[in-house]
Amino acid sequence: MKAWQITELGEPAEVMRLTDTERPVPADGRLLVKVLAAAVNFPDALMCRGHYQIRPPLPFTPGVELCGEIVEGDRAGERVIGTPLLPDGAFAEYALMDPAAAFTAPPALDDAEAAALHIGYQTAWFGLHRRARLQAGETLLVHAAAGGVGSAAVQLGKAAGARVIGVVGGPEKAAAAQALGADLVIDRHREDFVTAVKEATGGRGADVVFDPVGGDAYTGSTKCIAFEGRILVVGFAGGSIPAPGLNHALVKNYAILGLHWGLYNTYDPQAVRDCHTELTALAAKGIVKPLIGARLPFDQAAAAVQKVADGTSIGRLTVHP
Structure with a gap:
């Protein structure tokens, strides 16, 4: 072959x-x-x-x-x-x-x-629902919103009833994130996403941050995270692994959550099967694609x-x- x-x-x-x-x-x-x-x-x-x-x-x-x-x-x-x-x-x-x-x-x-x-949507589903416990009406900030796993997070965030803000790099990616259903799309090449998120939320910030990028994306997210917000660390596609200031997490009262989806295949394979059933149903309804x-x-x-x-x-x- x-x-x-x-x-x-x-x-x-x-x-x-x-x-x-x-x-x-x-x-x-x-x-x-x-x-x-x-x-x-x-x-x-x-x-x-x-x-x-x-x-x-x-x-x-x-x-x-x-x-x-x-x-x-x-x-x-x-x-x-x-x-x-x-x-x-x-x-x-x-x-x-x-x-x-x-x-x-x-x-x-x-x-x-x-x-x-499989991988992208399972990662997004476990991150948003099992780790961050995203609730309807909350604001979800998704970095790399037009990427593989970010696009899945946008669709699943909307399906959960969240207000979704997507961060992208460039006009083509902005158009893609808008087509996915993001309520607000920020082109990081044209504006500061921290300022834009604060303005869009009346200064409150995002309740959940979905971050597959790391580096400056993570650092900026700590500046626009809401009270009792959750920053979900999914990966480091930007190439830089940040060193979080735990004192900052304490003072602002937010949580830093890691997600290694592959571990669920070892420790809770039934949850992976259940997630597949849920994703199949959402696909049948046209909610995720x-x-x-x-x-x-x-x-x-x-x-x-x-x-x-x-x-x-x-x-x-x-x-x-």
Whole structure:
């Protein structure tokens, strides 16, 4: 089969190579899946660089999210979504999956949309509901609101009845965030988001901040967080990991919450299954629908991962073998 492989660590565009390799062989109850669409995630880029918490042995095929069709066994023909078993990742014609982590693809979504539903929307749902306990009527501030996980947070925030303020970088991303339903969109290249959030909330600030960026986004968020607000730390796509001043959190009476969604697969897998059921229902009603920035042919996988690594993509990019 054809597969993209990493034999040395570095920038995705430089180290991802399209190769001919053996199709993975299922064993120990694993599922062989024909990949219909692979969604590009920021962790794919981190994995290429060797900066992710999971470091597969070289060589490996990156790609942590897919929509595929089971090709043999009792579930043959079923369209599923989820995370493949590394080192045989999603950027290949075939991949292996754990049966317990292969979720039935929502019928309301096509292959690209279904591939992009799992990680981003699960992350946003657990962050907003399990960690931050977002309530209807609260103000939610979403950084990188036109990105993969940020766009999911905008849609799920609106579904929860929150007032959503999205922060983006550039007019194209602003238009995308508006189309997703954000009540207010702030282009950080044109105005200071701290001032804009304070003005929009009458000086009160945001009740919940969804931050997959880190760096200046986090620092600014501490300046416009409401009394008893919650700052949700989701990732550091900006490349800088802030060192929070705990005295500031004490004085302003806000909470800093971390989210590592992958841990729920270990400690509370039933919650992950329940979330999938909820997301499937929301997709059936048209309330959530992944923002697909581009559907790309298989030979553009390396360029797609690099684009996400550089922060220039809008929504989710999907690759189709």
